[in-house]
Amino acid sequence: MKTDGHAPVRTARRVLVVRLRSLGDCVLTTPAIHLLKRARLEVEIGVVVEPAWRAVFEGNADISAILAPTIRAVRGFGADVAIDFHGGNTAARLTGFSGAAVRAGFGHYKRRLAYNVLIPRAQEILGEERPVHTAEHMASAMFSLGVERQAIPRARLFAAAPGERGYAVMHPVAATPEKTWPAAGFVEVAENLRRHHRLDPIFIAAAGQDLSAFAGFRCVTGAPLDEVKRLISGASLFVGNDSGPAHIAAAFGVPPVVIFGPSDPSIWGPWGTPGEVVRATGAIAAVEARRVIAAVEHLRVAA
Helix, strand or coil: CECCCCCHHHCCCEEEEECCCCHHHHHCCHHHHHHHHHHCCCCEEEEECCHHHHHHCCCCCCCCEEECCCHHHHHHHCCCEEEECCCCHHHHHHHHCCCCCEEEEECCCCCHHHCCEEECCHHHHHCCCCCCCHHHHHHHHHHHCCCCCCCCCCCCCCCCCCCCCCEEEEECCCCCHHHCCCHHHHHHHHHHHHHHHCCEEEEEECCCCCCHHHCCCEEEECCCHHHHHHHHHCCCEEEEECCHHHHHHHHCCCCEEEEECCCCHHHHCCCCCCCEEEECCCCHHHCCHHHHHHHHHHHCCCC
């Protein structure tokens, strides 16, 4: 079934959003959720997410329930409409067995039999052939399912108030080597921030990631996600590789400088907050520190 003339979210009481992982994808799902809630204040929205990323959605008044990725939890929510924003086998299974009368997924997903409503390509929904940002991709599904077409908002995250000011968060790690700018570049940028911007650099990483190259600076390793949100929300600047924390910064309106290797910034760049992208023309190691420093200068950030 296609979505032509079909607007199930306009009458739904409960809508289930299946977004299992990962950090950036979860953050960039929140604009679509907000569009739905803004269009239907009375609707209850449940989000299915793995425990590691639950904190992305905590504190968000748009969301009525944060659910574990189990059939029991999903069926217990009692959704009228289930929307699969993940597309993998587990997400399709959860959507298919959700009990929802309308089970929607993008037409390019492999497990199409799990859905009785196929969402067209985002380009078709938006009416333009160009690379579509991830936030636009998910928001387009809401437009296809009945939310009135409108500007797509910034991602929405919520955190406890930070207890300090005058610092920059630096995220020097990434999922793959080709997305990881060399540590020496981050050190040079951090020293520049101290010297010329009076900002204290704070380096962050997940548990097990090595920050020994930044021993001369404050380092935070393995902090819970809610603490990472709090820390980033109070920063004056974010500098990091193309990865989830960059999307957290943009969600909080923190000016981001993001260093890109092979990924396309038009799909994965900072959404909704003015920032700077420094893109490698070859290997990410070839990006010169002066380019990143120039991007910081362009943002006119101060403590």
